[in-house]
Amino acid sequence: xxxxxxxxxxxxxxxxxxxxxxxxxxxxxxxxxxxxxxxxxxxxxxxxxxxxxxxxxxxxxxxxxxxxxxxxxxxxxxxxxxx
Amino acid sequence: xxxxxxxxxxxxxxxxxxxxxxxxxxxxxxxxxxxxxxxxxxxxxxxxxxxxxxxxxxxxxxxxxxxxxxxxxxxxxxxxxxxxxxxxxxxxxxxxxxxxxxxxxxxxxxxxxxxxxxxxxxxxxxxxxxxxxxxxx
Numbered sequence: 001x002x003x004x005x006x007x008x009x010x011x012x013x014x015x016x017x018x019x020x021x022x023x024x025x026x027x028x029x030x031x032x033x034x035x036x037x038x039x040x041x042x043x044x045x046x047x048x049x050x051x052x053x054x055x056x057x058x059x060x061x062x063x064x065x066x067x068x069x070x071x072x073x074x075x076x077x078x079x080x081x082x083x
Numbered sequence: 084x085x086x087x088x089x090x091x092x093x094x095x096x097x098x099x100x101x102x103x104x105x106x107x108x109x110x111x112x113x114x115x116x117x118x119x120x121x122x123x124x125x126x127x128x129x130x131x132x133x134x135x136x137x138x139x140x141x142x143x144x145x146x147x148x149x150x151x152x153x154x155x156x157x158x159x160x161x162x163x164x165x166x167x168x169x170x171x172x173x174x175x176x177x178x179x180x181x182x183x184x185x186x187x188x189x190x191x192x193x194x195x196x197x198x199x200x201x202x203x204x205x206x207x208x209x210x211x212x213x214x215x216x217x218x219x220x
Binding site: 044 | 153
C-alpha cells in the first residue's frame with residue numbers, strides 16, 4: 001500500500017508544452033477526476049492502458065513518449081542485460 | 084476532494100456515529116432500553132440504528148454534480164480494494180456470532196456481535212479506501 005509505481009511519466013512537461021494545460025483541463029479531456037491526474041503525475045497511480053492511450057492522444061504523441069518503464073526496475077531485465 | 088472520497092468519509096462517519104449513538108442509548112438506558120440481555124427489548128432500537136445507518140448513507144452526501152463529480156477508474160479500483168478488505172473483516176468477525184449461536188448464547192449477544200461485525204467491516208473498508216486515496220495504489 002502506498003508503494004509508488006515504477007512507471008514514470010512526462011505528463012507535467014507535456015502539459016506545459018501544450019499551452020500550460022491545467023490538470024483540470026486534462027482531467028476533463030480524459031474524463032477522470034483532477035485528483036487522478038495528480039496521482040498519475042506524481043507516480044502514485046498507474047492508469048489503465050486505455051487512459052494512458054487517451055492521455056497520449058490529448059498531447060498528440062505516442063504512448064511511450066508519455067510513459068516509460070525503466071529497465072533497471074525489473075530484476076529479469078537486469079539479469080538479461082548481464083547475460 | 085473527489086466525490087467518491089467525500090462519500091467514503093461520510094460512510095466512515097456514519098459507521099462510527101450511528102453505532103456510538105446506539106451504544107450511548109444502550110448504556111444510559113434511554114428510551115427504556117437496557118444493556119442487560121435478560122431484560123431484552125433491544126430489537127427495535129437496534130433495527131432503528133441499522134435503518135438510520137442505511138438512510139444516512141443515502142442522504143449524508145449531496146448527490147454528484149452533473150459534469151463536475153465523476154467516478155473514474157481510480158475510484159473503482161480503490162473501491163474494489165477497500166471492499167475486498169472489508170469483506171475479509173466481515174468474514175472473520177462473523178465467526179463470533181456463529182460461535183455464540185453454537186453456544187446457544189442469548190439473542191442479545193448474537194445480534195450485537197453481528198451488528199459489530201458489520202460496523203467493523205464498514206469502518207475498515209472505509210479506512211482502507213481513504214488511505215489508498217491519500218497514499219496512492
